Amino acid sequence: MEHADLSSADLSHAAWRKAKMSTDQATSGCVEVATNIAGVVAVRDSKNPERAPLVFTPHEWACFLDGAKNGEFELP
Template sequence: MSGRKSSHSSGNGGQCVEVASNLPGVVAVRDSKDPDGGKLFFSPDEWRAFLAGAKTGKFDL
């Protein structure tokens, strides 16, 4: 899986999220520090809904 890392990721082992959007019909998400660990898979519509909610603060604690 090749993808983009979060702009908030740092080179010192901080929290790193990597998103692959180059897979047909799916958006894959993983912890870039653990590339062989678990992965989450979303449809493009699910991913867009998640991003919209995150941008509006829907998931803020």
């Protein structure tokens, strides 16, 4: 399966959102996710939105979320 080139995705109209539990941006590290761009899920650091976001396909993002929900990324 060929990997899509997401580096050129136009994120200028991305609608960024963060988790409801992330309320105090000044003291906590939060991530923001944009899912409104066709074929792209973008993730960025809310404290540093000028940096380039990480960009995934919807399938890659779904796999990551599934793994997180199942505890695959828990620290030892």
